[in-house]
Amino acid sequence: MNQLLHLPLREIPARIRQRQLSVSDLIQATLQQIERTEPDVQAWVEIDRDGALREAERLDRLAARGTVLPLHGVPVGLKDVIDVAGLPTRAGFAPLADHPAQADAAIVARLRELGAVVLGKTHTTQLAFADPAPTRNPWAPDRTPGGSSSGSAAAVAARQSPLTVGTQTAGSVVRPAAYCGVVGFKPSLDWFPLDGVIPLAWSLDHLGIFTRSVEDAAYAYVALCAHQRLEVPLATEPPRLFLLVDFLELAEPEVAAHLQDVARRFREAGARIEERRLPVDVHLLLAVHHVIMLSEMGALHQQMLERVPDAYGPRLRSAVEVGQLVPAGALLHARRLRRRLSTLLDSFLSQVDAVILPTASGPAPDRSTTGDRRFQAVWTLLGTPALSLPSGLTHDGLPLATQLVARFGHDRHLLHVAAWCERILPSLPPPPLA
Amino acid sequence: MNQLLHLPLREIPARIRQRQLSVSDLIQATLQQIERTEPDVQAWVEIDRDGALREAERLDRLAARGTVLPLHGVPVGLKDVIDVAGLPTRAGFAPLADHPAQADAAIVARLRELGAVVLGKTHTTQLAFADPAPTRNPWAPDRTPGGSSSGSAAAVAARQSPLTVGTQTAGSVVRPAAYCGVVGFKPSLDWFPLDGVIPLAWSLDHLGIFTRSVEDAAYAYVALCAHQRLEVPLATEPPRLFLLVDFLELAEPEVAAHLQDVARRFREAGARIEERRLPVDVHLLLAVHHVIMLSEMGALHQQMLERVPDAYGPRLRSAVEVGQLVPAGALLHARRLRRRLSTLLDSFLSQVDAVILPTASGPAPDRSTTGDRRFQAVWTLLGTPALSLPSGLTHDGLPLATQLVARFGHDRHLLHVAAWCERILPSLPPPPLA
Numbered sequence: 054m055n056q057l058l059h060l061p062l063r064e065i066p067a068r069i070r071q072r073q074l075s076v077s078d079l080i081q082a083t084l085q086q087i088e089r090t091e092p093d094v095q096a097w098v099e100i101d102r103d104g105a106l107r108e109a110e111r112l113d114r115l116a117a118r119g120t121v122l123p124l125h126g127v128p129v130g131l132k133d134v135i136d137v138a139g140l141p142t143r144a145g146f147a148p149l150a151d152h153p154a155q156a157d158a159a160i161v162a163r164l165r166e167l168g169a170v171v172l173g174k175t176h177t178t179q180l181a182f183a184d185p186a187p188t189r190n191p192w193a194p195d196r197t198p199g200g201s202s203s204g205s206a207a208a209v210a211a212r213q214s215p216l217t218v219g220t221q222t223a224g225s226v227v228r229p230a231a232y233c234g235v236v237g238f239k240p241s242l243d244w245f246p247l248d249g250v251i252p253l254a255w256s257l258d259h260l261g262i263f264t265r266s267v268e269d270a271a272y273a274y275v276a277l278c279a280h281q282r283l284e285v286p287l288a289t290e291p292p293r294l295f296l297l298v299d300f301l302e303l304a305e306p307e308v309a310a311h312l313q314d315v316a317r318r319f320r321e322a323g324a325r326i327e328e329r330r331l332p333v334d335v336h337l338l339l340a341v342h343h344v345i346m347l348s349e350m351g352a353l354h355q356q357m358l359e360r361v362p363d364a365y366g367p368r369l370r371s372a373v374e375v376g377q378l379v380p381a382g383a384l385l386h387a388r389r390l391r392r393r394l395s396t397l398l399d400s401f402l403s404q405v406d407a408v409i410l411p412t413a414s415g416p417a418p419d420r421s422t423t424g425d426r427r428f429q430a431v432w433t434l435l436g437t438p439a440l441s442l443p444s445g446l447t448h449d450g451l452p453l454a455t456q457l458v459a460r461f462g463h464d465r466h467l468l469h470v471a472a473w474c475e476r477i478l479p480s481l482p483p484p485p486l487a
Numbered sequence: 488m489n490q491l492l493h494l495p496l497r498e499i500p501a502r503i504r505q506r507q508l509s510v511s512d513l514i515q516a517t518l519q520q521i522e523r524t525e526p527d528v529q530a531w532v533e534i535d536r537d538g539a540l541r542e543a544e545r546l547d548r549l550a551a552r553g554t555v556l557p558l559h560g561v562p563v564g565l566k567d568v569i570d571v572a573g574l575p576t577r578a579g580f581a582p583l584a585d586h587p588a589q590a591d592a593a594i595v596a597r598l599r600e601l602g603a604v605v606l607g608k609t610h611t612t613q614l615a616f617a618d619p620a621p622t623r624n625p626w627a628p629d630r631t632p633g634g635s636s637s638g639s640a641a642a643v644a645a646r647q648s649p650l651t652v653g654t655q656t657a658g659s660v661v662r663p664a665a666y667c668g669v670v671g672f673k674p675s676l677d678w679f680p681l682d683g684v685i686p687l688a689w690s691l692d693h694l695g696i697f698t699r700s701v702e703d704a705a706y707a708y709v710a711l712c713a714h715q716r717l718e719v720p721l722a723t724e725p726p727r728l729f730l731l732v733d734f735l736e737l738a739e740p741e742v743a744a745h746l747q748d749v750a751r752r753f754r755e756a757g758a759r760i761e762e763r764r765l766p767v768d769v770h771l772l773l774a775v776h777h778v779i780m781l782s783e784m785g786a787l788h789q790q791m792l793e794r795v796p797d798a799y800g801p802r803l804r805s806a807v808e809v810g811q812l813v814p815a816g817a818l819l820h821a822r823r824l825r826r827r828l829s830t831l832l833d834s835f836l837s838q839v840d841a842v843i844l845p846t847a848s849g850p851a852p853d854r855s856t857t858g859d860r861r862f863q864a865v866w867t868l869l870g871t872p873a874l875s876l877p878s879g880l881t882h883d884g885l886p887l888a889t890q891l892v893a894r895f896g897h898d899r900h901l902l903h904v905a906a907w908c909e910r911i912l913p914s915l916p917p918p919p920l921a
Binding site: 255348349351352355376377378379380381382383384385386389 | 816
């Protein structure tokens with residue numbers, strides 16, 4: 054594999070500034086890797102080869118004039134629910150296939166402003182819900198890459214792009230990241246405007262990013278947010294953590310044992326870790342998430358489901374139909390519970406730097422499903438930042454992952470903690486399909 | 488009638504400071520007026536005679552030691568959905584009759600802190616909805632005082648108290664103020680915490696106040712909010728106003744003609760007034776209000792309606808039952824519309840100092856109803872400040888009123904505009920039952 058495909062994000066503009074790298078060479082290498090691996094992985098709906106090469110040339114001219122931007126030349130893939138001007142936002146939903154977006158989504162405009170090169174659109178489950186995309190897991194083609202940001206996770210795992218963007222309404226960033234053995238970071242709710250992103254559930258939708266390392270995630274996050282100081286490399290203090298017993302009990306035995314092993318390694322490196330239970334039943338949090346998500350989906354899709362019922366996959370259709378049965382009173386109670394539980398959980402999370410739990414109950418299942426959302430949806434409901442860190446392999450070679458969660462708004466602190474954790478764990482090799 | 492009952496609010500602490508008035512004398516006079524008029528008016532559920540006299544003595548001792556508070560000695564009545572420690576909050580609902588409140592509502596605690604003397608609890612329609620209270624209109628005993636803050640409005644009109652507190656979820660402050668010929672002021676949504684107030688619909692409930700004049704309303708409002716400078720007497724610049732044609736078309740002819748006459752007087756005094764239409768159909772605003780209010784009422788009363796169905800009046804019960812039929816999707820659409828329409832209306836309202844319209848479609852109807860909420864509910868939905876100003880009498884001697892509305896948050900500016908308007912209009916005499 055071309056060595057350029059292994060560069061950390063911040064090395065890309067640095068080498069361009071030092072005239073050791075051209076954007077065109079990097080994009081050429083990236084497109085070759087996609088060409089080589091895409092028949093097996095199927096991460097992309099559409100690749101804008103010409104547009105990417107043209108933009109690479111423009112960025113090279115810009116660099117020659119002395120201007121190098123924070124993400125100068127960084128290739129990026131966008132989940133196909135995110136508008137890129139001139140390309141259709143298909144969202145895995147046939148009625149949307151023929152309409153090119155008029156304008157870039159806010160996140161795409163920001164990425165371009167930072168010098169990133171848009172490669173194209175990555176596969177999503179239908180409208181970011183649960184009907185599987187065609188994408189395969191780069192670790193094992195019979196397994197799901199997870200969903201709904203299936204292509205975005207698989208593309209980073211297959212070294213097709215060092216940075217991709219996805220969305221999470223239940224577990225759609227951190228779960229596919231876990232299944233594909235890459236870093237997935239969902240910052241706090243409303244960290245970035247959702248303009249130009251097809252909604253799934255208004256009050257739960259988050260944007261998130263996929264990278265190969267925590268440092269890359271931090272670099273991209275800080276650039277996107279326009280924080281002035283790029284605090285990478287990240288700090289090294291051993292953190293204080295809670296290991297969440299509730300989720301160990303719900304996890305498959307191999308996953309639970311893995312998390313105990315991860316906690317042991319962290320302890321040996323100086324972390325202070327207590328096993329703790331959440332102050333509230335996980336199933337209450339999941340029920341509240343479920344009522345809110347389904348109600349909002351029901352409202353969003355009301356007219357569309359009447360117009361084109363046959364375009365709907367069975368899982369999306371059923372969720373929308375259930376959502377339309379929810380009475381307003383149930384939604385109001387769920388929203389009030391969400392507020393109350395958020396306050397309760399915030400005071401729980403405030404006792405430590407982060408809590409750790411498995412990102413998912415098991416490794417990637419077969420491709421009939423996109424996996425189990427229970428371990429991720431809790432944090433989406435609360436809007437807290439969550440990061441999935443690859444932390445090992447199962448006995449048959451599938452990625453395992455540790456999820457780190459911090460208080461609402463403490464996104465940067467979570468990245469520091471995650472960087473410390475990442476240094477303790479052995480790094481995964483590239484997957485077989487990369 | 489005792490001259491003490493005509494003192495403007497700010498004169499009360501001023502005279503106490505100058506040792507020209509004792510709180511005990513004022514409370515004695517007030518209790519005598521209640522005793523004299525209450526058999527006809529029936530504004531009060533409970534009068535805490537002993538408590539009020541004890542508090543008056545305490546405040547007189549405090550004044551003797553040199554401490555005079557901003558509402559020192561001001562008698563106040565609380566709508567019976569507002570907790571006063573030691574008294575039951577009956578809310579016109581039998582199951583609540585026997586439970587004395589453990590603590591004062593936030594607004595009551597604040598009033599006491601400012602030196603006000605709690606006289607007792609005023610009648611409300613059942614749980615602040617639409618099943619009439621026993622209170623009569625002091626201008627005509629066969630007419631409704633309006634609702635839901637029926638007793639609070641009638642008590643101020645009958646000179647039983649210079650200040651009372653009510654709540655508004657549709658039109659429950661400004662409408663009874665209009666019917667009873669007093670000033671009713673509903674500041675912007677969330678101007679004061681609702682702790683200790685029985686909710687009717689969480690996102691629409693407002694506290695509001697009744698007084699005999701705009702200056703009294705401003706004096707009490709500023710004291711309650713702890714604004715540092717008491718800007719009374721109020722400014723005198725002629726305002727720029729829109730007269731809202733939509734509501735003139737919906738009003739009874741006598742009311743529409745009255746508003747045109749009011750506008751003519753304002754113009755002659757220098758105000759610049761244009762006739763304008765709202766940028767959105769009044770009926771859309773009313774439908775959005777209706778869906779949100781009924782949904783929230785349905786959620787709030789779900790368990791109670793199952794437990795004690797027979798305690799419910801027919802109007803409240805039917806509204807709660809309708810609310811339980813609303814699907815979550817309809818509520819979500821209504822909430823999104825509310826946000827969108829609020830932005831639209833805010834930019835409309837930003838073009839002038841205030842808009843004017845009738846407070847109600849007609850004068851007080853008979854006692855089978857509490858009146859028409861359409862002219863008030865629009866502003867409750869938007870959370871904008873609204874003030875009802877007595878502006879005349881019908882040919883058979885019932886009060887007519889002009890409603891002034893300003894942008895969200897511009898409560899104090901609205902008080903200034905209303906004070907200017909009040910000076911142009913002839914003041915009403917006390918009503919026959921006072």
